[in-house]
Amino acid sequence: MVVTDLVFAGAENQVVTLAQSLKNRGWRVCVISLLPPEAHVQTLLKKGIPVDHLGMTRGIPDPRAIVRLWRILRAFQPDIVHSHMIHANLLTRVARLFTPMPVLLGTAHSVYEGGRARDWLYRITDRLSDLVTNVSQAGVDRYLQTGAARPGRIRFMPNGLEISAYTPNEQLRQQLRAELRSEDKFVWLAAGRLTPEKDFHTLLRAFAQLDWDSSPSGREAHLWIAGQGELRDALEAETKSLGIANRVQFLGLRKDMPALMNGMDGYVLSSRWEGMPMVLLEAATVSRPIVATRVGGVPEVIKDHETGLLVDAENPAQLADAMREVMQMSASERIKLGDRAKEVAGTQFAIENVTGKWIHLYEELWEGR
Incomplete structure (x- = not known):
């Protein structure tokens, strides 16, 4: 190869x-x-x-x-x-x-x-x-x-995808959430290179539109961003200008993606374009809800309101609405959405x-x- x-x-x-x-x-x-x-x-x-x-x-x-x-x-x-x-x-x-x-x-x-x-x-x-x-x-x-x-x-x-590497693990989940001081938060995860095509700027603008207590339980929304790249300084500066720096954690390059996937409550992808994003398949295997932009091969994995929620690229308002909708679902509704995505990942990928x-x-x- x-x-x-x-x-x-x-x-x-x-x-x-x-x-x-x-x-x-x-x-x-x-x-x-x-x-x-x-x-x-x-x-x-x-x-x-x-x-x-x-x-x-x-x-x-x-x-x-x-x-x-x-x-x-x-x-x-x-x-x-x-x-x-x-x-x-x-x-x-x-x-x-x-x-x-x-x-x-x-x-x-x-x-x-x-x-x-x-x-x-x-x-x-x-x-x-x-x-x-x-x-x-x-x-x-x-x-x-x-x-x-x-x-x-x-x-x-x-x-x-090596499905077995992403088996849901409650102990791993609790350990990571404690490490990142997010035990009682509703945690969104986004992972990828901090480059223009991943469009983390749109994600931050969408996240800033979420009420801190968008979930019925009143849990505060936090965002983990895993990855490194040329835009990190600009993105960190943007969190400060948007007033969300205390709710966004830049984790840098992480080699423990199974742990991060277990630790999150929902996955969000804001890319302008993609092929078949591996990270989306990884997120699907742990039965968590996914919100993603309707680009590239993403709709081949995520069917809107069946295996996740789809939005237009470069649209912070749509992205925020979809994230808010997931947070306002009951726990059983989120699990059902995640389980259907997991079934697709396991059978097709x-x-x-x-x-x-x-x-x-x-x-x-x-x-x-």
């Missing part, structure tokens, strides 16, 4: 989860990062999965990376090269001109991976890959619409089922080469 980077983020976490699942099924797997990896290395090595990188620097094209990739692939001799995210997808396509790859397929992890220039690069290199997949049907539709992929050469393949689909696709491409 070739990936743009190895960090703690949704697409990269998915690559690691899939690599481990394939290894568990007896496949020989290697993970190659274009950039020097920042995370996951020890996890993969403990599973017997070698990790290498091409020594690239973010934002700087480096033709030598093709030579480095050629050397790694020549030593590993893979039957399948599976790339993930636009930079890795494009580099492996170009490298195939010089490097034997029996089968090459790439996965796009978002509806949008850039502007017209990137769509054009996908289009002109399309024939160098055997297939491209997208993690949402919305992504497939957009790539066909823009010509970034051709009919018959792109498919929807869902993300997969369990990593065991998704890995089986990937293996079937790999074998199909191998036989048709």
